[in-house]
Amino acid sequence: MTQSIQAILFDLDGVITDTAEFHYQAWQTLADAEGLPFDRIANEKLRGVSRRESLGLILGGRTVPEPQIQEWLDRKNRHYQELLQTLSPADLLPGVAALLQEIREAGLGLAIVSASHNTPFVLARLGIAELFDAVIAGPEADAPAGKRRPKPAPDLFLLAAERLGCPPANCLVVEDAESGLIGARTAGMVTVGLGPEERVGIADLVLPNLHGVRLDELLYAGTWSVAEGQFAPARLHQWESALTIGGGASGTRGSFEERYPGDQPATLIHGLWDDVPVVYTELANAFDWTALDIWIDGQPFRMDRGRVTDYSRRLDLRTGELRRHLYWTPDSGATVELSFARIASLTDPHAFAQSVSVTPLVRPVDVRIRARIDGFAENESYLHWRELQPGRLGDVAYLTGLTRKTGKRLVEALQLVDSAPEPAGLAPVASSPLRYTDAPYNPGFEVEARLELNQTWALAKLVSIFTSRESEDPIAAALTHAAGLGREPYAALLAANKAAWAEFWATGDVVIEGDNLAQIATRHGLFQLRIAAPAHDERVSIAARSLSGFGYRGHAFWDTETFILPFFTYTQPNLARNLLMYRYHTLAGARRKAAGNHLEGAQYAWESAETGDEVTPRWVPGPQGEELVRIWCGDIELHITADVVYAIWQYWQITGDDEFMAGPGAQIVFETARYWESRVEPNRPKPGQYSISDVIGPDEYHDHVDNNAFTNGMVRWHLRMAIGLLSWLREQAAARAEELVGSLDLTPARLDHWDQIAANLVFNRDPQTGLIEQFDGFFARKEVDWPAYAVRTKSLQALLGIEGANEHQVLKQPDVLLLQVLFPDEYPLEELRVNWDYYAPRTDHTYGSSLGPAIHAWAACRLGDPAEAYTHFMRAALADIDDVRGNARDGIHAASSGGLWQALAFGFGGLRVTGDTYSVHPQLPKHWRRLAFRFTLRGQPHVVDLHQPTAQLEAANAT
Ligand code: G6P
Ligand code: MG
Numbered sequence: 007m008t009q010s011i012q013a014i015l016f017d018l019d020g021v022i023t024d025t026a027e028f029h030y031q032a033w034q035t036l037a038d039a040e041g042l043p044f045d046r047i048a049n050e051k052l053r054g055v056s057r058r059e060s061l062g063l064i065l066g067g068r069t070v071p072e073p074q075i076q077e078w079l080d081r082k083n084r085h086y087q088e089l090l091q092t093l094s095p096a097d098l099l100p101g102v103a104a105l106l107q108e109i110r111e112a113g114l115g116l117a118i119v120s121a122s123h124n125t126p127f128v129l130a131r132l133g134i135a136e137l138f139d140a141v142i143a144g145p146e147a148d149a150p151a152g153k154r155r156p157k158p159a160p161d162l163f164l165l166a167a168e169r170l171g172c173p174p175a176n177c178l179v180v181e182d183a184e185s186g187l188i189g190a191r192t193a194g195m196v197t198v199g200l201g202p203e204e205r206v207g208i209a210d211l212v213l214p215n216l217h218g219v220r221l222d223e224l225l226y227a228g229t230w231s232v233a234e235g236q237f238a239p240a241r242l243h244q245w246e247s248a249l250t251i252g253g254g255a256s257g258t259r260g261s262f263e264e265r266y267p268g269d270q271p272a273t274l275i276h277g278l279w280d281d282v283p284v285v286y287t288e289l290a291n292a293f294d295w296t297a298l299d300i301w302i303d304g305q306p307f308r309m310d311r312g313r314v315t316d317y318s319r320r321l322d323l324r325t326g327e328l329r330r331h332l333y334w335t336p337d338s339g340a341t342v343e344l345s346f347a348r349i350a351s352l353t354d355p356h357a358f359a360q361s362v363s364v365t366p367l368v369r370p371v372d373v374r375i376r377a378r379i380d381g382f383a384e385n386e387s388y389l390h391w392r393e394l395q396p397g398r399l400g401d402v403a404y405l406t407g408l409t410r411k412t413g414k415r416l417v418e419a420l421q422l423v424d425s426a427p428e429p430a431g432l433a434p435v436a437s438s439p440l441r442y443t444d445a446p447y448n449p450g451f452e453v454e455a456r457l458e459l460n461q462t463w464a465l466a467k468l469v470s471i472f473t474s475r476e477s478e479d480p481i482a483a484a485l486t487h488a489a490g491l492g493r494e495p496y497a498a499l500l501a502a503n504k505a506a507w508a509e510f511w512a513t514g515d516v517v518i519e520g521d522n523l524a525q526i527a528t529r530h531g532l533f534q535l536r537i538a539a540p541a542h543d544e545r546v547s548i549a550a551r552s553l554s555g556f557g558y559r560g561h562a563f564w565d566t567e568t569f570i571l572p573f574f575t576y577t578q579p580n581l582a583r584n585l586l587m588y589r590y591h592t593l594a595g596a597r598r599k600a601a602g603n604h605l606e607g608a609q610y611a612w613e614s615a616e617t618g619d620e621v622t623p624r625w626v627p628g629p630q631g632e633e634l635v636r637i638w639c640g641d642i643e644l645h646i647t648a649d650v651v652y653a654i655w656q657y658w659q660i661t662g663d664d665e666f667m668a669g670p671g672a673q674i675v676f677e678t679a680r681y682w683e684s685r686v687e688p689n690r691p692k693p694g695q696y697s698i699s700d701v702i703g704p705d706e707y708h709d710h711v712d713n714n715a716f717t718n719g720m721v722r723w724h725l726r727m728a729i730g731l732l733s734w735l736r737e738q739a740a741a742r743a744e745e746l747v748g749s750l751d752l753t754p755a756r757l758d759h760w761d762q763i764a765a766n767l768v769f770n771r772d773p774q775t776g777l778i779e780q781f782d783g784f785f786a787r788k789e790v791d792w793p794a795y796a797v798r799t800k801s802l803q804a805l806l807g808i809e810g811a812n813e814h815q816v817l818k819q820p821d822v823l824l825l826q827v828l829f830p831d832e833y834p835l836e837e838l839r840v841n842w843d844y845y846a847p848r849t850d851h852t853y854g855s856s857l858g859p860a861i862h863a864w865a866a867c868r869l870g871d872p873a874e875a876y877t878h879f880m881r882a883a884l885a886d887i888d889d890v891r892g893n894a895r896d897g898i899h900a901a902s903s904g905g906l907w908q909a910l911a912f913g914f915g916g917l918r919v920t921g922d923t924y925s926v927h928p929q930l931p932k933h934w935r936r937l938a939f940r941f942t943l944r945g946q947p948h949v950v951d952l953h954q955p956t957a958q959l960e961a962a963n964a965t
Contacts, residue, residue: 008235009526009887011196011225012176013115013139015166018125020053020182021200021216022118023097023132025090029060032085036078037064050205054183056121056144056156057082083124090124093131101216106137108221115139115170119162119179119186140169151341151367152316152333155460158185160193160331160343164316167193174331175235175318178224180216182206192345194318194331196228222519229525232887234319237309243270243895248530248886249321250554250898251328251348252537255355256292256471257553260319260328263298263346263360264307270895271296271383274553274560276546277475279616280390281411286621289553289560290390290409293418294380295358295469296348297448301374302364305336307344312336323533324511325504326352333367341367343462349499352506355542356470356487361425361496363464366457374454377422377467379405381447386556391416396449397481398442402488403449406481415474417484421492422451425464435463466496510536512940513947514577516910519936520954527883528910531903534886535570538900539578544587547614548900555897561613561621562588563901564646567653568824569857570904575653576911576941579661586657589650590670592618593677596647600681607680610647612639629804638709643702644685647678648720652828655727660919662944668739672731676750679728679760682721686763696767703781705821706855707803707811711781713768719825722767723832725760732757776837777844778822787815790848799892801853817849819858823865830868830918839869851878856885856893860905867913867929876931879909911939915950919943928952 020026030049037044044064052060057079070078109116117140118125125143129135142162145154153165160174167174179190182200187209190197199206200215211227213219234245246269249260261271273292280290300307313335321328327349335341343365351357364373381394394407404419422440437455455463470487472480491499514532518525538552550565551557566585574582589596589610595618596608603609611620622640627633654674658667690697698721703714732752735743746752770779779785795802803811803818811818822841826833842865851859859881866875883906884890885899911917914937916927922944930937930952938951 008175009228009233009523010176011114011178011228013117013167013170013172013178014109014221014224015117015119015163015177015179015190015195017054017179017181017183017186018118018120018128019122021099021180022102022134023093023099023128025093025122025128026053026182028086028089031089032082033060033064035085036082040078053205054121054157054181054185057123059156087124087127090127090131093128095131095133098132098134099216101219103134105216105219105221105224106134110137112221114221115172115177117166117170118142119166120144121157121162121186140166142166142169152343157183158188158192160189160316163190163193163195167195167316173235173318174316175233175320178228180224181209184208192331193316194233194320194329196231198224198227225522226519226525229522229529230322230324232321232323232526232530237314237317239266239268239310241889242266242268244886244889245319246270246272247551247555247894247897248889249319249328250534250537250552251321251326251350252553253326253350253352253355253357254537254539254541255543256350257537258296258348258350258358259554260321261294261296262309262330263296263362264300264309265297266309270386270556272385272556273383273471275416275471275473276540276543276553277616278409278414278416278473279412279560280409280414282385282388282390284625285559285623287559287615288385288556289549290414290416291383291385291556292416292471293391293405293407294383295418295420295471296360297378297380297450298346298360298362298467299374299376299378300344300362300364301372302334302336302342303338303340303371304374305338307334307336309334321530321533323529324507325500326350326507326533326537327500327503340369340371342371342373343367347496349496349503350537351499352503352510352537356472356476356484357491357499358469358471359491359496359499360467360469361464362467363425363462364457365462366459368459370456370458372454373457373463374452375422375465376443376450376452377420377465378443378445378448378450379403379418379420379469381405381407385559394447396444396447398444398449399485400489401440401492402485403442403451404481404484404488405447405449406484407447415480417470417472417480419470419484419488420450421468421488422453423466423468423492423495425466425496435461437463468492468494468496468499510578513942514573515939516907517936517938518910518934520934521931524880524883524934527880527887528906530887531883531906532573534898535573535900535903536578538898539574539581540584541581542584544584545591545616547585547588550900551897552900555895557893557896558613559615559621561615563613564649565857565901565904567646567649568828569860569901569908571653572656572911573904573907575657575660577939579657579663579942582657582661583663583666586654586666587670589618589654589674593674595619596681597677600684605681606684607682608647608674608677609644609681609685610650610678612643612646635808639702639706642700642709643706644698645701645703645714645717645720647681648717648724651675651678651724651727652720660941660943664738667731668735668742672735672742672746675724675728675731676746676752679725680750680756682725683756683760683763686721686767691768694766696763698767703821704819704824704855704857705780705817707814707816707818707850708781708784709812711784713770714781714821715770715778716780716821716825718767718769719829722764722769723829725764729757729760776834776840778825778837778841780817780821780845784815788813790814790816792847798853802850804853815848817845817854817858819855820845820849820861820865824861827861827865827868827912835868838865842866842869851881853891856882856891856899856902857905859885860902860909863909864905864913867909867916870929872914872929872931875909875913875929879906879913882906882909910937911941911950915939915952917941917950922946924948926950926952930954 199209468491547562600609699712863879
């Protein structure tokens with residue numbers, strides 16, 4: 007379990023016992039005797055700070071001879087030790103004893119990490135010395151490099167982690183001092199701060215003290231981030247996907263700044279399409295804005311050379327910041343500490359920032375840093391760029407180029423600036439002047455410095471990205487923007503991001519108590535959806551793998567409407583509207599597709615890109631890579647046209663956005679209804695009946711089937727909805743109704759025809775049992791010998807072959823069941839049960855479609871089986887952070903993330919909206935203590951807050 011906390015590291019003074027007060031009194035006594043200015047306020051800065059450094063802070067800039075210093079340090083310590091004599095077990099701070107006990111019982115590692123050399127004595131007086139697996143009592147002179155600097159360095163925490171045998175990312179630290187929290191956070195640990203926000207506000211969780219605090223509460227602090235605990239080259243691509251950052255306009259995979267052999271870095275920008283052979287069009291991989299090289303005494307830093315230790319990466323879901331920390335020892339032996347961080351602004355789609363810092367740990371070193379824009383950015387060996395042109399204007403270096411076929415311009419501009427030295431007050435590093443470098447298609451700046459032992463050099467790289475989609479003159483725009491960015495420190499961008507993310511989480515968060523892994527996965531999924539959702543652009547949509555990988559080439563599928571959109575519709579309606587407007591703006595492509603098939607109206611592309619024209623590749627390499635496989639989805643997977651309409655209708659129901667519905671919404675609903683009217687086949691199988699033959703339903707293991715239940719069920723609903731919509735329009739917006747009737751020829755005869763089709767479209771439902779046949783003849787197909795495939799690591803299609811799967815009753819994902827959960831009023835529970843019993847055991851849950859598990863979770867909840875639902879839910883939840891399907895490398899499973907939200911809200915929460923009101927029917931898994939989320943219904947915010955064991959509901963209007 008990569009995300010679990012395995013050890014808790016406690017600071018001592020001010021956390022376990024109030025010796026912070028004794029330290030203060032001892033300093034005060036010394037200061038009074040020596041006439042040094044000192045008071046409680048000045049003391050706040052000394053928390054967690056070593057004895058010698060504390061004295062330094064008290065003295066301010068004053069220079070005092072070393073023997074005098076030594077005498078004062080000794081005297082302070084004598085005062086302090088006198089005070090300690092009174093210490094007894096009664097001096098454990100409230101809550102500490104119980105908490106330590108609980109941690110022990112839970113079998114977690116337990117350590118003290120204190121700057122105080124008096125720690126062993128204090129622990130003995132408190133009677134708790136035996137409890138800890140490791141005690142770090144101040145810097146140890148003989149500890150290895152990187153394990154002996156005082157806080158705020160991460161050393162003491164890393165030393166404890168090493169002694170506990172626990173990766174830093176799996177440690178949680180409880181501290182009352184900012185210096186300690188900085189160190190722990192740098193080390194990649196989860197942090198809990200005790201005290202006032204001003205002092206400990208950087209912690210993942212802030213508490214006043216440990217009084218009444220349970221272990222659960224501490225561990226919950228780790229649910230706001232995702233960590234890669236140990237570096238494993240085999241998981242390189244999975245983490246590149248899972249650690250993608252972005253701000254709604256672009257996504258940047260979590261590749262290393264300095265690169266790694268075989269890596270797949272990518273920055274994918276909405277709308278930056280280019281034409282390519284075979285797959286028609288794809289998002290061009292933009293120049294790599296993260297590129298950064300570091301040389302230590304002339305040796306280039308690379309994770310696959312030298313030795314890497316104390317590694318961690320953490321993606322902070324509350325700020326959007328990705329951090330990496332490690333120690334690197336080149337062959338020369340001169341170990342350095344390296345810290346990297348990056349953010350994409352959530353408020354300014356053009357702004358990106360990185361920070362890097364280097365600290366020599368064994369001896370002084372020469373460091374050279376080069377920050378670049380890397381123009382050799384390819385899509386799996388295809389370079390989309392021509393006319394690459396590097397340039398420089400003052401402190402700004404930039405690269406511009408055009409996409410090969412579509413001629414879209416991209417500009418990325420960077421500035422490299424010094425960051426404030428950490429901790430504040432240290433002398434800045436004397437570095438060389440910036441040197442512009444123009445390695446081919448890699449403009450940037452280079453700078454060098456000689457670093458003393460333990461001296462930290464921090465730089466920030468600020469990047470502006472513009473394309474010709476947003477600006478007439480993207481070069482000028484990027485240069486101006488970059489100059490402005492250079493005036494803002496990294497910390498300011500980070501703070502702005504934190505505020506913007508707080509706004510998102512205020513409405514978008516789902517709280518799960520009692521299951522931290524489910525909580526982390528859910529937040530990570532929602533984070534990934536948000537960073538892919540355009541806030542100011544209606545001409546793009548969210549792709550199947552969002553902007554986080556090359557899978558499906560940035561194309562939008564029904565994944566957006568059926569799986570992803572409900573989350574936005576219920577919690578971020580403005581973003582939902584943008585995504586639906588994409589379908590409006592691509593209507594022309596949908597009309598062309600219908601016309602190309604000699605049909606009327608508008609037929610949405612199975613895979614859609616810039617124009618809405620069909621871009622599904624007809625042939626793709628097979629699983630073994632050798633033979634080509636014909637992909638029929640673009641030709642005959644039709645249901646997407648109704649899926650888009652369902653999403654529009656749902657958006658309308660939930661938001662009450664009549665203006666959208668009467669305008670773009672109605673346009674889409676009627677044009678697509680006309681498509682179905684022309685597509686159905688009359689008089690089949692009997693006069694008066696209608697069929698839709700030769701299709702693929704959601705279960706893509708079966709192609710060229712007739713009367714797919716999901717497709718026909720959706721079409722039936724679509725046509726009826728369209729009829730109802732026209733009546734509504736006639737009442738609400740007569741002029742608009744007339745306009746549409748005129749332009750789309752919505753005559754009474756035509757509407758009557760729609761009604762006839764809806765009433766007589768083949769739908770294979772057994773009137774006795776309610777069992778629905780997935781398509782004509784499905785029940786006659788062969789049965790799979792399921793026990794023979796119980797243990798496998800491949801899909802049943804891979805094992806049976808494409809034809810083999812086709813011949814069998816094996817589903818890639820729910821088809822009938824999906825239809826039934828989308829229309830709970832049409833399909834009573836008993837019928838859902840009958841169909842579940844038939845189809846769920848015949849579905850490839852583990853290696854079929856990643857879209858399936860969340861839907862099964864939802865359906866199982868409706869059937870009153872949260873335990874069954876939970877198994878499916880976690881399959882969906884772990885698709886990216888645990889790569890349970892083995893294909894996270896291609897990008898985030900965005901539909902699965904959207905499905906998670908539906909499984910939570912509609913499944914476990916049982917949320918059902920009817921008109922202006924809603925109801926909930928909670929079905930929490932046994933170990934979940936609480937499930938809470940918000941949504942907005944017709945402008946009115948609502949909170950759903952569900953608790954175990956009674957799962958009683960506390961639902962109230964949000965304040
Ligand atoms: C802790 C306290 C500091 C103290 C330091 C060194 O971190 O918070 O106030 O200066 O330990 O303690 P020592 O007992 O070694 O002087
Ligand atoms: Mg402390």
